[in-house]
Amino acid sequence: MMIRRLVQLYAGLFAFGMSTAMMVRSDFGLNPWDVFHQGVGDRTPLSFGTVVIIAGAIVLLLWVPLRQRPGLGTISNIIGIGLAADFGLWLIPDIASLPVRATMLVAGIFLNGVATSAYIGAGFGPGPRDGLMTGLAARTGRSIRFVRTGIELTVLAVGWGLGGTVGIGTILFALTIGPIVHRTLTFFAIRPGGSAGARITE
Template sequence: MFLSIKKIPVVDWSSKETFNFKPKASTFSYLCFGLMLFGFGEALLVVSTTGNSPWTVLAEGASIITGLSIGVATFFISVAVLSLWFFLKQKPGLGTIMNIIIISVMLDVTISSLVSPSSLISQYFLAILGVFLVGLGSGFYLTANLGPGPRDGLMTGLTKKTNLPIALVRGCIEITAVGVGWYLGGTVGVGTLIYAFGIGPCVALGLFIVDKIFN
């Protein structure tokens, strides 16, 4: 049922305007909660040691080269991606800014607080749980309707500029992030594949859960 979802649900606490910098308290709270879940899920993939999501592969590679933490590297990469919006005539929203801050913080807090499990079963459990939480977090954050994350905005901006299919544009962006990150030493593995194949259904499930339970 949830796999048939084709648009972002509108719920009671969704912002009526995307570029709303004074949202309702409930809208802002759900936005932040969703981004915390998102960052926590991304961090669980790192802790699982089975392979990171594409952009965290890049962040880990950057952290190895620079000596920065993965969270701080994620922050600077997000800011760099956001700077490209100027050339693509994209406008950031409150959700865009909070995305950069909260996910970066959650990555560092979670990674520094948890120990990687020694059991292979536990590692893959963390990876699967991480992808699910990223999807659920996306459900909250997207439904808040306060602006896309830096990478989503890059995707939509490039799609408008090139007139190429969104799937092709996003695929090229993700492959580039993985390729550069892997070259720099980021972790690519089964967890990366779990994320690649699981994130779509998990985001759809997250949107379904938000719409049916939290509306």
């Protein structure tokens, strides 16, 4: 079971990074955190993936006062997604064709949702940004929806101010990523006995 979980974890993180690169190349807009990562990358000599890694490490430090405990998945998330995103951006060239870019956007969002379900379903702990959200919700007594909205609006505004891409892709991501993860998470969730398909509820 451990090998199955590890393969699913790292395959999910790699797919997540690749999906991020696909959305960047579509140039239709990114999710709030990636708007921030892109904005910082545009203002520094750092690559997109390097910014993802550094931002994840800084967010992880914020776990300390929140008394959150990272797992293997948390550390792997910080490093793996950034490396995969840079690899994807190296592999996928800039695209001029509007239909191809639109297809890239839709495919990237779908792959992102599936990849999220895969690495969460492996059960090795949340990513640093998700842990920040749940930790703040627990400490403040606010709902996860309220805390997540506040965090994402903040990083979106900062990223946009730094030049990150906000557009129809940002809106489409916000509207569809939840349903995609909801539909695919039960397939990837691994039961204690080792089989997939466990039901996970929020």
